[in-house]
Amino acid sequence: MxxxxxxxxxxxxxxxxxxxxxxxxxxxxxxxxxxxxxxxxxxxxxxxxxxxxxxxxxxxxxxxxxxxxxxxxxxxxxxxxxxxxxxxxxxxxxxxxxxxxxxxxxxxxTAATRVDLPDWLWDRFQADLGPEAETAALALRDRAPVFLRVNPRRGSGAAALRALAEDGIEAVAHPLVEGALRVVRGARAVSRGRAYAEGLVELQDAASQAAMARLPLRDGQSLLDFCAGGGGKALALAARARLDVTAHDISAARMRDIPPRADRAGVRISVAPHLDDQRADLVLLDAPCSGSGTWRRDPDGKWRLTPDRLAELARLQAELIDRAARHVAPGGSLAYATCSVLAEENAAQVAAFLARAPGWALRDKMQWLPGADGDGFFLARFDRSG
Structure with a gap:
């Protein structure tokens, strides 16, 4: 052509x-x-x-x-x-x-046209992000960088860079996130290369990597990935410590790639389509959300989202937080994450959970906005009293 x-x-x-x-x-x-x-x-x-x-x-x-x-x-x-x-x-x-x-x-x-958002969403961005609203919205107009996570179970960052180079893929270390690499040439060849096939690297956005790196871990700790999907975040956490990891998702089909991905990465993850009353030291809830921090990867999202759909997502997130919290062992932690930049899904959920859940305390919070260093991502970690 x-x-x-x-x-x-x-x-x-x-x-x-x-x-x-x-x-x-x-x-x-x-x-x-x-x-x-x-x-x-x-x-x-x-x-x-x-x-x-x-x-x-x-x-x-x-x-x-x-x-x-x-x-x-x-x-x-x-x-x-x-x-x-x-x-x-x-x-x-x-x-x-x-x-x-x-x-x-x-x-x-109009301002909303210039930043490529529906009018109502541009109003939300301004209200929620203040002076950073325009920078975040403009970042979503451009193609997203490709980031890789180096898997320490399989080798070092230097070994990963050498293996990528052998496949004609050029990458550089991320300036802010340890173990993250940005692909600058040959991104479409990553999944066909030796570094990926041998588990040296996984595709994972740098902001997501940064969030998972903030969660304190110790060998022997139990981890429940409550809305696991493909298990990318469980893989990142399992690579950092010897954990007892369980992945759960309401859709078993979404988890079908977890066992082969875990084998490739050299970690163990149990898949649980159904949960009883089991509890874990750390429960990760990567909640369904608007995806507003990742719209440069999925631009359909910003044109299809409506105020009613956003409100529906917020109700679901609140329900899932309460459900996930019931699986946290006494003295354990709940990590709530979204790939959204909207306060209704992030800060408002944190405040509402703390208001209705005595015995929990907010210990850490991170908001990463979309840009050259990664997608938009939010993380809040709550500790449960013993």
């Missing part, structure tokens, strides 16, 4: 997204119907689509229309691309720009 044909394909995928199709499903639908497209073509179309979808509002404004074509015109204009070299109408290229598209819009975008 030519560069222009890739743009035309991305326009079609974005139109599918605008009709209500989730971005990953829209890309899969295009890919299945475009067997002629090679791996580089699929990667290029995917990049166009995700870049455009992250910047849906500002790109549509700069492109003059809230359509796939308008979004791509605006996105490429933001990137400084010469549009006349791509919009030629020749072969599989999109049609040439009309006079209105060439002129662009002359009005000033």
């Amino acid at each position: 030519t560069p222009a044909a890739r743009v035309a394909a991305a326009i079609g995928v974005l139109d599918d997204c605008l009709s209500g199709t989730p971005v990953e499903k829209a890309l899969l639908r295009w890919s299945r119907g475009s067997r002629f497209a090679g791996s580089k073509d699929r990667a290029a179309v995917r990049d166009h689509v995700f870049d455009g979808w992250r910047r849906r509002r500002s790109a549509a404004h700069d492109g003059g229309r809230d359509t796939g074509r308008g979004i791509l015109i605006g996105l490429l204009r933001q990137q400084g691309v010469d549009l006349d070299t791509l919009f030629t109408g020749q072969g599989h290229a999109p049609a040439p720009l009309d006079p209105d598209e060439k002129a662009g819009r002359g009005d000033t975008p």
Whole structure:
């Protein structure tokens, strides 16, 4: 495919997204119907689509229309691309720009449009994050860095960097998080490389790594990962100390990769689809949330979230905190985590739990905002009296 044909394909995928199709499903639908497209073509179309979808509002404004074509015109204009070299109408290229598209819009975008958030969410960002709201919102418009976690059970950071380099992957140490690496070249090859296959590294965002590193651990401690999902955080904790780790999730299917991941990492994690009245020294609740700290990875999230859905998530989080707290042993700790930057899911949940749960004390809290050093992430650790 030519560069222009890739743009035309991305326009079609974005139109599918605008009709209500989730971005990953829209890309899969295009890919299945475009067997002629090679791996580089699929990667290029995917990049166009995700870049455009992250910047849906500002790109549509700069492109003059809230359509796939308008979004791509605006996105490429933001990137400084010469549009006349791509919009030629020749072969599989999109049609040439009309006079209105060439002129662009002359009005000033609203603040919410400029930072690519729905109006109501921009209001929440300002209320919750204050002077940091704009920086956080703008960070969500760009592609997320790829971070790896070095697994000390399998080797050192130096050994991981050497193994990655052998596979043509260049990485550098994170300036703030010990054991975290940022991939600067060859990110798409990580899962095929020796470092990953041998358990030297795991894909994990640096903010998540930083949060897990804040939790105090000791050998012999019992850990319950209450909403484990794929078990990434349980793996990070199990790599730091000799723990008795149990992973639990309401969906057993979400945990199916935990055993092979644990084997690769050289740690032991028991999978428990059902829990009785067992208790643990440390219970980790990585709660379902808006994902507002990770929207650059999942831009569908910010366009699909509604105030009603956010309120529903907050109710679920409160219920899960209470349920998880019942599994904490006397003298133990509860760690509540989200990948959100919204106070309703973070600080408000902390205050509400402390108000209704005597015998608990807040011992640590961390709010990491999205940026070059990681995604948005929140952690609060509560200690239970003995």
